[in-house]
Amino acid sequence: MSKGKVVIIGGGAAGIPIASNIRSKDKDREICIISKDTYCSYSPCAIPFVLEGVIKSFDDMVMHTPEYYKEERNIDIRLNTVVTSIDTDNKKVHIGSEEVEYGDLAIATGGICFTPPIEGRSLKGVYRIMHISDGMAVKEAMDAGAKEVVVIGAGAIGMESTVAFAEAGLKTTLVEALPCLLPLILDSDMSEIVTKKLVDMGVNVITGKSATSINGTDKVESVTVGDKNIPADFVIMCVGVRPNSKLAVEAGIEVGARGGIMTDTTLHVKKGRGYLQDVYSAGDCTEVVCGITHRPTGSPLGTTAVRQSKIVARNICGEKVTFPPVLSPNICCVDDLHCGQVGVTTHAARMGGIEPVIGKSRAFTRARYYPGGKVIDIKLLFGGEKLIGAQVVSKEGVKERIDSLSFAIKLGMTLDELIEAETCYAPPASMVVDPVTIAAENAKKNMA
């Protein structure tokens, strides 16, 4: 009994693993990925590191080609191909006048860079960083003798790109409208550490002010921020990622207040009063539920996309598995300074009606007397007795500590349990009492 072709719109961190996961369970089912991108199977998060020169070329980022997927996994990938509409009644997608029938459809259209409506945003020399082609254009601008750049937006891509420009010797200005850098993942006290890092690298950091216009005749010449005019040979706009849900909306599929495609727990999309049993959504285009506030939110992370893709693939293959609320652990690498976060920030907690109790520590990643240890800053947030958020900034040991705190939040760890939890020690690897434990003990004092 054939269930028809699986059509996946999008070849990114959700689309590709949906196809691969289906194939690993069903060796015969016809699978077709349609992507408007020129490449597939890459992580856009790597683009700033190519700009920085740490990763040698954009080709290195690409894990596999369409030919690989065809030959090794019998998956069809059509690149440079735009799906123009979805017809859920007749189970077809349209590529212009061409019709492609599906048995199951997965919408994995990803995100789009939000562009605030400021004057001059369409000038030549204004770039976004979302696809490899964007990265190549920026690299070309860097190599064409640019001397000055303005980056608008201090999220992960903005921060990491700023580092790339500063290290390339460009006079770099970073503009963030909110009061601190990495405002969605760091509280202002933790953010200060990162600000200092960029300032020390020679970056002109401007926070709490918006870029009000981009100026130039046919090409960017400067950016106006407050009463200042900052010269720029090119501009990077990375103000935020929004769900790319236009195609879904046009097909009558419901989206939430933030524009993300609404789904049930099994990731079927909503249309009218019900959920379509043969249409799924995964990745940046999808609305998710916050594991702390239980409100709809976004989670534009490759990790979330990959986890959703497994759920979609299993359900397409006949299982009935659910995608749980998210904690969205994430990490941004600002040169050698890693900034990680999981759960809610203080602002997000308050928006969810929770006044968090805070615990902080500043300690070391190795025994104090062991050479090479790095300063590590930790901030923990508790809602009542439960851990609800964490921020960690250091030059090492950030990613895994965030993961450990992600496990802790997921499993409902209390403050007392965290204080009591066992951690390991050797002088080259840690202090006897882990900085996380020290931060938890600090929270205990603040809770009393």
Place this chain on the structure above:
Amino acid sequence: MSKGKVVIIGGGAAGIPIASNIRSKDKDREICIISKDTYCSYSPCAIPFVLEGVIKSFDDMVMHTPEYYKEERNIDIRLNTVVTSIDTDNKKVHIGSEEVEYGDLAIATGGICFTPPIEGRSLKGVYRIMHISDGMAVKEAMDAGAKEVVVIGAGAIGMESTVAFAEAGLKTTLVEALPCLLPLILDSDMSEIVTKKLVDMGVNVITGKSATSINGTDKVESVTVGDKNIPADFVIMCVGVRPNSKLAVEAGIEVGARGGIMTDTTLHVKKGRGYLQDVYSAGDCTEVVCGITHRPTGSPLGTTAVRQSKIVARNICGEKVTFPPVLSPNICCVDDLHCGQVGVTTHAARMGGIEPVIGKSRAFTRARYYPGGKVIDIKLLFGGEKLIGAQVVSKEGVKERIDSLSFAIKLGMTLDELIEAETCYAPPASMVVDPVTIAAENAKKNMA
């Protein structure tokens, strides 16, 4: 209402924090630490790294002097002082003919290096590594023109000392009677990675054979292992740590089958039919309960000592808090290769009646295309659905992953929960799917 002096026998990782923790809660109580050691307030785990030259001197290891404790914390510390007996009926300890009365007593006498009864073990040139004085003697032997050394016992200190000797250019032989290196923390498949490391460093590694005699006239000349005679200018014996409970035993305090001082959950010691409400035990001398098998065991780790010391201090100060069963996360640093473990190994699981389901992964610590990433090997053990043990070997990201798995075991995480758990990603810090997740997915296959 005075409760009398707190006397603490031992100035190591249990004794010192007991004193400090009491002082932070009670600024007046008289506290006296009595230690036979020449130094206090140091981590013996650091000794191999001084031998290796990474830590410049033994002085660097010592956090504080007795003078510091007296002046800053009003804690008396008597070094080079041997408690000869404990009289629990009259609440006194004896230092030869001197009597010291106590209100509360904490036994924190630590461990002793087990020395198997092999011929020649008392020859000059046979060292143990437990105290700074031991480390100094070994350093002297190294500096006195030694060319060849035999290390007997491949636990953490044996492994780390072996690295120190090999890096100093000594012809180094490591002898382990059990079938693999680090046998208490690594299964043989994981241990092979470490064996390769030492062999690549030029170490002569002998496993599955015992040293049967140490040979020489007044001074070590060689060690006999099987039918071979291995020349040695000096020998390190680190066959294992046993609880130093002799003083307690002589005072009528009960010890378990492994020689560890038995306590109730509040760390009061047992004498006769009851637990003495004014005598506590903490650190390597103390018997603990394994959090997986629920059997009595040892946990000769600085981290365990510190955690117990907090419980003892709080109970001495009038609280009633308990010390839970242990998972004993630990890490051994073999040159740049970190070997971490938590919970039970396969052998320990089987000894506890559990046949574990295994999940393994070999992956990278960063995105495959990001330079500088290290190979990481992970082995997870499940008992039924629950995670019960983990082993991780890599050049980075070991300590924190072991901690995360320690949290996971403590909170009763199941295999499905671990597969579903969220981890963070950035190309310089990790793969999109964490190696822990990959190992868990492997276990899922093995469980089916």
